[in-house]
Amino acid sequence: MGRYRVTHDGKEIEVVAQKLQGKLWFHLNGETFVYEPVSEKRQSKSSGTTNPELIEAPMPGKILRVEVKPGDTVKVGQVLIVMEAMKMEYSLAAAIDASIIEIGCKVGEQVKLGQMLVRLKG
């Protein structure tokens, strides 16, 4: 953590900032921001994937239900996985009509952020 002098609206102010894992955290005017330059974002491995044929864990947690098996065909919006993180339940649904290729987790398993949970083929 460090304190830095910056110019804001023509005034010099002090900002608290810290870089953690390539991201800059800073507190400005009562608000905390996280900043990562666009160029860095592209290079860094993103956990929130936009590939509809791959469902990854959006957060670490425990798998409560696996609603599909390889070979199944699913429709857009159909729930594939139900997971629990911090006492709350989250459903992961298919973003496309597809068939299930592979399941990367089982019920009761504690999964890591970004772990492959379901592979689909549209």
Next chain:
Amino acid sequence: MNKIQKIAIANRGEVAVRIIRACQELGLETVLLCSEADHTSMAARTADETFLIGGSPSSESYLNIENNIRGAIASGADAVHPGFGFLSENADFAKACENERLVFIGPSADSIRLFGDKISAKNLVEKIGGPLIPGYSGDDQSVEKITKEAERIGFPVIVKATAGGGGRGLKVARTSADLKNAVESAQREAGSAFGSSKIFLEKYLDSAKHIEVQIFGDASGKIHHLFERDCSVQRRHQKIIEEATSSLKRELSEKIVAAAVKIASAAKYRGAGTVEFLVQDNQFYFMEMNTRLQVEHPVTEMVMGVDLVKAQIMTAMGQALSWPDTMEPRGHAIECRLYAEDPFKGGIPSTGRLGFTHFPDGPFRRFDVGFEEGDEITAYYDPMIAKLIVWDETRIRAIQKMKRVLNDTIIFGVQTNIPLLKKIFSHPEFIDGSMTTQFFEKHFAKALDAQSLVNDDLKIAEELYRKVGEAKAGSSTGAASLPNPWFHSWEAN
């Protein structure tokens, strides 16, 4: 009188730290019964000793009765404080402590069982003429009889399947014209879903406040009350903001407090407990009694000038409290729960290692913190990082103070609900005190709009990004990693 020298804390996070500090001030030794994930946590660092009771999932540690009992015995504790959540309202745990001659810091196993069972709790309240939500659960299921009962109860009413659950067979009727349809469709749904078409009626409270009374049974058997709290700001039945006292008219709150004392007295209750009510249209209805310390106990402590955790420990020792016979609340206190969650993504948990943290100290600001820089917020447990508590002479001043505190609190490394809390504290319905349990869903169901970094702010971000060096991975930074000059000069001598 029970002799207590060493207390085992069967909990984690901020409440464990809170209890450990109370013990230390009373000159008692502490041992934290903790999971693998927590053995280097702030609570573990604060306790005199730690004892590993199992794996990170709560089922292997904090919810495992045998492991907690074994840990307490092995570490030589003579009492157990269960905190809140986990095993705090588990009668079997209280009983197991008793069997092993460990003092359970809480009510008797019988009291926990009595209030833990919805039916026996309601029976007790009914017996003493306490306020239950009016309803009808008779055998005559004809539409005529049910309509008559609904008119007696007063609309709107909610029709529920007796064998139900999960919201099925649940209908709200606002007029007697609605009722026929609601009853018939609820009976049909209940019949096909649960094999029994039996339904019951309850008054539907669509604009109720959550009001709860802090009560305390001391070692002599006297039931004290410490006035009421308003915890109407809830998300999916989970409280987010709590205050003491409420904005109810004194005449009404006095009746509620008296009802709570009556309920606790009837159960010969010992220790800290909370009687929860729903309040609507100047009527109040018993919901449940929590047989433990509550998350929101600090707001009561702030307005009453008491220490509830120390009172629990004194009572467990069989010692008298030093409270005066009559106590009056002073000023207003507000607490909000600081969660590791992303308010821009609808509140999904945000896990990770905490970076720099700063809690802006000042008069009548209290921070019950469970995690510091370098600590990990894991997906195993509740994501509460800390509780922010403020006191001021009036409610509006307390709100102003809390808004300032939220502006100046800094948490790096994980997203927090601070932006959401700030919006709540600026909402007119919160400011005028009229918010009900529907408040959050009505106004804050949607995720907040993402922050935008533009103009000067973006320039500052870019400039800082170039200037600021990467914090060393895995180690805490800032003041904690600076060499301690006193330590070195001591060594040099």
